[in-house]
Amino acid sequence: MDRRGVLAAGGSLLATSAAGCTAFESEPDDEAPPELVVEDVRVPAVEHVDGDVVPPVESIDADSDHEFAATFENAGDDGEAAISLYLLEADDTDGDVLTAGAPARVTVVHFAAGERRDVVVDDVSSEGYDAYFLEAQIGSVEADVRNDGEDGLVEVALTSPDGESTDDRRTLELDADATETVSFDGPFMREAYDVRAKAADE
Numbered sequence: 001m002d003r004r005g006v007l008a009a010g011g012s013l014l015a016t017s018a019a020g021c022t023a024f025e026s027e028p029d030d031e032a033p034p035e036l037v038v039e040d041v042r043v044p045a046v047e048h049v050d051g052d053v054v055p056p057v058e059s060i061d062a063d064s065d066h067e068f069a070a071t072f073e074n075a076g077d078d079g080e081a082a083i084s085l086y087l088l089e090a091d092d093t094d095g096d097v098l099t100a101g102a103p104a105r106v107t108v109v110h111f112a113a114g115e116r117r118d119v120v121v122d123d124v125s126s127e128g129y130d131a132y133f134l135e136a137q138i139g140s141v142e143a144d145v146r147n148d149g150e151d152g153l154v155e156v157a158l159t160s161p162d163g164e165s166t167d168d169r170r171t172l173e174l175d176a177d178a179t180e181t182v183s184f185d186g187p188f189m190r191e192a193y194d195v196r197a198k199a200a201d202e
Helices: 002-025
Strands: 036-042 046-048 068-074 079-090 098-100 105-111 116-121 131-147 152-159 165-174 179-188 194-199
Touching (some): 036 194, 046 131, 068 131, 079 116, 079 179, 105 116, 131 152, 131 194, 165 179
Antiparallel strands (some): 046 068, 068 116, 079 098, 079 105, 079 131, 152 165, 152 194
8 A cells, every 4th residue: 555655656746847847948038128119200301492393404604613502491300411413414416405414413411490591512513514403302311219128139220101111221239218319321212201110139
């Protein structure tokens, strides 16, 4: 009788020990990830005041030193605009057709929200060209990213107007309760960009 009792007790102890081992091995990792909030996304919207979508083309006087100038206004957030100077030349077969290549110069100008100002581009030769125009694009998009969770590696991405992530992204270490300003440098087309953030290991 005593022997059977000991064997039964031993089997019970073995089962309990195995169950305890299984529970210990399956214990989940309790390390919390960053909890991210993107706030205050800043996108400037700088446009030529005399142009309706398309900036006006100005003639170049071949007999004088030309100053490339235009007036722009920011209807968006405080930020930088990329002002591009395009030089145009008349087509050899049709003088009414003007063609342009890459921008002759791109100047980054900071605009406050609602600011209206003249932009002048100089030190560019107009020789051989017949006209020009100045076009504004988004110079940079900025956002503040706040971490309401634990320390961790964070990936911040610029999203296109259709909501898809672009190739522009930043990876940074963000402390708990910290806020970091993230900037994406353009130029970008004048559209409604946004910024998204997530833990880098998601």
